[in-house]
Amino acid sequence: MHLSAPPIPPLPAHQLFVFLLQAGLLVLLAVVCGRLAVRLRMPAVAGELCVGILLGPTVLGSALPAASEWLLPRDAGQFHLLDAVGQIGVLLLVGITGMEMDMALVRRRGTTALGVGIGGLVLPFGLGFAVGWAAPESLRPDGADPLVFALFVGVALSVSALPVIAKILTDMQLVHRDVGQLTLAAGMLDDVVGWILLSVVSAMAVGGAGGAGLVLPLLATALVLAVTFGVLRPLVNRVMKAAEHTTDTASVVGAATAFVLLSAAATHALGLEAMFGAFLAGMLISSGPRALRARLAPLRTVVLAVFAPLFFATAGLRLELDALADPTTLAAGVVLLLVAVVGKVAGVFAGARAVGVGTWESVALGGALNARGVIQLVIAAAGLRIGVLNATSYTIVVLVAIVTSLMAPPVLRWSMRRVEHTAEEELRLRDRSVLDWKPAGQSPDAHV
Numbered sequence: 001m002h003l004s005a006p007p008i009p010p011l012p013a014h015q016l017f018v019f020l021l022q023a024g025l026l027v028l029l030a031v032v033c034g035r036l037a038v039r040l041r042m043p044a045v046a047g048e049l050c051v052g053i054l055l056g057p058t059v060l061g062s063a064l065p066a067a068s069e070w071l072l073p074r075d076a077g078q079f080h081l082l083d084a085v086g087q088i089g090v091l092l093l094v095g096i097t098g099m100e101m102d103m104a105l106v107r108r109r110g111t112t113a114l115g116v117g118i119g120g121l122v123l124p125f126g127l128g129f130a131v132g133w134a135a136p137e138s139l140r141p142d143g144a145d146p147l148v149f150a151l152f153v154g155v156a157l158s159v160s161a162l163p164v165i166a167k168i169l170t171d172m173q174l175v176h177r178d179v180g181q182l183t184l185a186a187g188m189l190d191d192v193v194g195w196i197l198l199s200v201v202s203a204m205a206v207g208g209a210g211g212a213g214l215v216l217p218l219l220a221t222a223l224v225l226a227v228t229f230g231v232l233r234p235l236v237n238r239v240m241k242a243a244e245h246t247t248d249t250a251s252v253v254g255a256a257t258a259f260v261l262l263s264a265a266a267t268h269a270l271g272l273e274a275m276f277g278a279f280l281a282g283m284l285i286s287s288g289p290r291a292l293r294a295r296l297a298p299l300r301t302v303v304l305a306v307f308a309p310l311f312f313a314t315a316g317l318r319l320e321l322d323a324l325a326d327p328t329t330l331a332a333g334v335v336l337l338l339v340a341v342v343g344k345v346a347g348v349f350a351g352a353r354a355v356g357v358g359t360w361e362s363v364a365l366g367g368a369l370n371a372r373g374v375i376q377l378v379i380a381a382a383g384l385r386i387g388v389l390n391a392t393s394y395t396i397v398v399l400v401a402i403v404t405s406l407m408a409p410p411v412l413r414w415s416m417r418r419v420e421h422t423a424e425e426e427l428r429l430r431d432r433s434v435l436d437w438k439p440a441g442q443s444p445d446a447h448v
Contacts, residue, residue: 019081021071026055029055045405049398055068092303097375113182114189116182116369119350120351124347132153135153135393156380161374194375198276200217240288259281262281318394333399344404345363345367352366368408370407375401376401
């Protein structure tokens with residue numbers, strides 16, 4: 001006689017209460033601190049990370065350890081509840097980033113953008129790899145492969161953050177300028193290559209850095225790209241064209257969310273980074289009708305207003321700023337920041353000059369593409385999750401992301417004063433469809 005298994009008991013009442021209290025408090029404080037950061041002319045994400053610092057071991061854990069232990073108990077099961085919600089949020093955030101890709105822009109400025117993008121990838125990656133290889137062992141988790149750690153640092157330093165760049169250019173009214181258009185195109189190329197590299201390095205971290213550990217992720221990446229653009233792209237286009245005539249926004253939002261999460265699950269099942277699948281899903285959605293994509297505004301609003309602040313506040317809980325009191329760690333952080341800035345700015349400058357871009361335009365491109373923002377924060381979280389980063393190196397990478405984002409506007413202001421307007425830029429300024437280009441659904445204080 002077959003006896004059915006006993007039902008799984010529900011979440012204990014106290015555990016559910018603590019989770020709801022944690023989530024509500026983190027979102028509320030993230031919104032408040034994010035708005036405060038914007039008023040201080042800083043990225044909203046800086047304020048949201050401060051929430052985690054205030055409630056984490058750095059402040060609350062040191063000042064009121066008993067209250068910290070009650071609110072944020074050192075229980076893996078309890079913390080994993082926040083992590084699970086944060087993972088959904090970051091996957092949707094990455095998917096939205098993919099949805100904002102304008103491949104027509106990349107094609108229009110293809111050759112020049114390719115030169116700028118390659119320069120902004122190769123030099124930072126090479127310098128980051130060298131610094132990661134020479135980094136002290138205290139920055140690597142126990143048992144972490146030095147080669148994988150060095151590759152991961154190279155990837156973290158080579159990325160640019162398209163949401164950051166688009167927000168800065170929009171705020172500074174530079175989207176219509178040649179520099180703004182070229183920055184967006186090169187940033188899109190950097191994003192695509194960055195997610196591919198992250199996925200390969202993540203797979204190596206799990207499967208090993210040997211021959212099979214490198215070949216299998218590359219083969220899996222090639223398979224994913226072939227299926228995405230050879231099989232799924234025409235299917236998604238047909239579905240989106242058919243859905244264009246529907247008035248049911250809820251169904252469009254639900255289907256897009258499911259597609260992003262299932263794509264993330266597919267790449268994760270292949271041993272690649274789940275965020276790679278989410279980004280590709282967003283890219284496929286971006287190729288659909290603009291009117292249909294506009295209906296995804298509710299998804300963007302919820303993700304940017306709730307899930308993203310919760311993720312960044314949770315990420316801040318893992319920051320241990322007291323680790324910077326150690327001279328070796330502080331020196332490593334300063335070196336990593338200098339390498340990140342010099343590598344990106346010099347690499348972009350060299351790449352831009354090689355394809356005929358002017359001197360001051362090249363400086364402006366380097367300053368803009370140096371902003372890493374949310375993309376590097378997401379990469380840092382991935383590194384911590386797969387065991388490539390420890391708490392100390394995670395803190396350093398997050399701080400580099402914030403500092404480089406704060407550096408971009410002043411560099412752009414300084415360099416763009418020396419760049420004259422062209423007749424083509426004036427015509428583009430009168431074209432409202434270009435002037436108004438910005439990530440749909442973002443408010444003036446959107447995450448950077």
